[in-house]
Amino acid sequence: MIVLQIQKKLHGPEGEMVLNLDLTIAKNQLVALYGASGAGKTSTLRILAGLMRPDVGKILVNDEVWFDSQEGINLKPQKRKLGFVFQDYALFPHMTVQENLEFAAAKGQLKHVQELLEIMELARLADQRPRSLSGGQQQRVALARALAQRPKVLLLDEPLSALDQEIRLRLQDYLWEVHRKFELTTIMVSHDPQEITKLADVVFVLKNGEFTATGAPAKILPNSPDSTGIVVAVEKAANTTRVTLEIEGQILRITLPSSRARNLRLGQVLTLNLNTPN
Amino acid sequence: MDWNPLFLTFKLALLTTVLLLIISIPLAYWLAYSKSRSKPVVEAIVSMPLVLPPTVLGFYFLIAFSPNNSFGNWLEQWFGIQLVFSFSGLVIASIIYSLPFMVHPIQSGLSGISSSLKEAAYVIGKSRWETLIKILLPNIKPSLLTGIVLAFAHTVGEFGVILMIGGSIPGKTKVASIMIYEEVEALNYGSANFYSGILLLITFAILLVVYLVNGGYLKRFLK
Numbered sequence: 001m002i003v004l005q006i007q008k009k010l011h012g013p014e015g016e017m018v019l020n021l022d023l024t025i026a027k028n029q030l031v032a033l034y035g036a037s038g039a040g041k042t043s044t045l046r047i048l049a050g051l052m053r054p055d056v057g058k059i060l061v062n063d064e065v066w067f068d069s070q071e072g073i074n075l076k077p078q079k080r081k082l083g084f085v086f087q088d089y090a091l092f093p094h095m096t097v098q099e100n101l102e103f104a105a106a107k108g109q110l111k112h113v114q115e116l117l118e119i120m121e122l123a124r125l126a127d128q129r130p131r132s133l134s135g136g137q138q139q140r141v142a143l144a145r146a147l148a149q150r151p152k153v154l155l156l157d158e159p160l161s162a163l164d165q166e167i168r169l170r171l172q173d174y175l176w177e178v179h180r181k182f183e184l185t186t187i188m189v190s191h192d193p194q195e196i197t198k199l200a201d202v203v204f205v206l207k208n209g210e211f212t213a214t215g216a217p218a219k220i221l222p223n224s225p226d227s228t229g230i231v232v233a234v235e236k237a238a239n240t241t242r243v244t245l246e247i248e249g250q251i252l253r254i255t256l257p258s259s260r261a262r263n264l265r266l267g268q269v270l271t272l273n274l275n276t277p278n
Numbered sequence: 279m280d281w282n283p284l285f286l287t288f289k290l291a292l293l294t295t296v297l298l299l300i301i302s303i304p305l306a307y308w309l310a311y312s313k314s315r316s317k318p319v320v321e322a323i324v325s326m327p328l329v330l331p332p333t334v335l336g337f338y339f340l341i342a343f344s345p346n347n348s349f350g351n352w353l354e355q356w357f358g359i360q361l362v363f364s365f366s367g368l369v370i371a372s373i374i375y376s377l378p379f380m381v382h383p384i385q386s387g388l389s390g391i392s393s394s395l396k397e398a399a400y401v402i403g404k405s406r407w408e409t410l411i412k413i414l415l416p417n418i419k420p421s422l423l424t425g426i427v428l429a430f431a432h433t434v435g436e437f438g439v440i441l442m443i444g445g446s447i448p449g450k451t452k453v454a455s456i457m458i459y460e461e462v463e464a465l466n467y468g469s470a471n472f473y474s475g476i477l478l479l480i481t482f483a484i485l486l487v488v489y490l491v492n493g494g495y496l497k498r499f500l501k
Binding site: 049050051076077078079080081082083084086087088090092093094103104145148149 | 401
């Protein structure tokens with residue numbers, strides 16, 4: 001179980017903000033952190049990993065104290081034994097795929113490294129250097145390396161954001177598989193509601209450094225900013241009205257009965273709900 | 279021909295470079311990553327030899343190391359070393375004189391590495407030391423090579439500092455650059471040409487190798 005109760009002053013894109021977190025994550029859960037950029041998602045992961053020091057609070061992981069500002073405890077990142085997949089993967093460029101994994105694994109864990117290479121389908125690429133790999137392959141190496149030290153907690157910072165849709169879907173499967181197989185507690189930062197709904201047990205929505213919603217993705221995400229649209233054009237015809245919405249830079253045209261579109265104004269923000277007919 | 283000045287020059291340059299490398303890596307590491315308030319002061323001190331006339335440095339070394347003054351006297355009393363007009367004095371002066379040429383490339387190399395590489399090693403459980411040796415340094419090889427060569431070449435070309443602090447004692451402090459100066463003063467152009475020519479060729483060869491290696495030409499050629 002992970003308990004994180006911390007406060008930390010950050011310099012966000014809109015000036016100073018206070019990251020004020022109180023979260024509890026059950027063992028073996030896969031949890032997603034969701035929110036706009038600059039909301040504090042990456043900082044949350046960095047605080048857990050020990051790469052950033054909170055101002056006050058405490059962090060407990062599996063009954064072990066990692067951080068306690070009152071007791072003056074702050075476990076070094078080296079001692080926290082967690083896996084971290086960085087957004088830019090942070091593969092060591094001067095080492096081959098296998099060397100990257102071996103560097104992370106404890107001594108005498110060569111069998112585990114081989115096993116990971118097999119699971120992530122990297123055996124064929126074991127002697128290559130990261131530079132010559134594609135984005136999806138680098139991603140798999142980063143994930144395998146994070147698992148090489150047998151962590152109980154896995155942190156992923158937007159692991160799939162730079163990949164195209166097809167590879168992304170495959171990697172989600174890998175992620176799910178290793179999460180189950182190695183009995184991990186996984187925390188993933190993600191922008192993608194589809195990905196969160198598919199993988200996560202719980203989603204935490206972060207806004208300006210605070211959680212605004214928590215719960216199962218299916219319950220939380222329909223009201224997320226992604227499913228709101230701004231009315232940019234309204235064209236009235238005899239009985240129907242064509243409404244043009246802008247959703248995250250994309251244009252969506254829908255036709256409504258005029259009776260239902262009477263009160264629409266330009267610039268109005270709409271929440272979208274999709275219902276499948278019974 | 280007397281080969282001694284040339285031998286002395288390269289002995290000095292080699293020794294200075296090795297010691298500088300050992301000193302500069304921790305110093306550059308601190309300068310690259312520290313958020314200390316004293317950092318600008320240290321940076322200014324490290325860079326000073328770039329702008330100060332060598333004679334100014336040499337003059338103050340001469341004063342400081344002189345057995346007539348407290349620091350030089352202390353060195354002589356406690357360690358029995360005299361740094362004025364001695365080879366060890368030359369080495370110490372050269373280290374300070376060439377410090378920026380070694381520190382700056384290493385510092386900018388370290389600053390240029392994505393910080394997540396360092397953090398990834400920490401999260402894996404590697405100490406700062408192991409991260410430096412196994413992750414950071416192997417990834418700044420071109421910067422290390424540049425630092426080594428610049429420091430070496432700069433020490434080979436040193437003149438003012440050595441003249442001030444070392445004098446011109448044959449076999450001890452009379453390096454090639456001093457020898458050339460004296461031969462020209464004595465109108466022995468032939469001899470001056472001999473030493474100058476050798477220095478010219480060697481420094482060109484060294485710099486050429488650096489640019490070949492750092493530009494990746496050598497790798498392509500060997501493939």
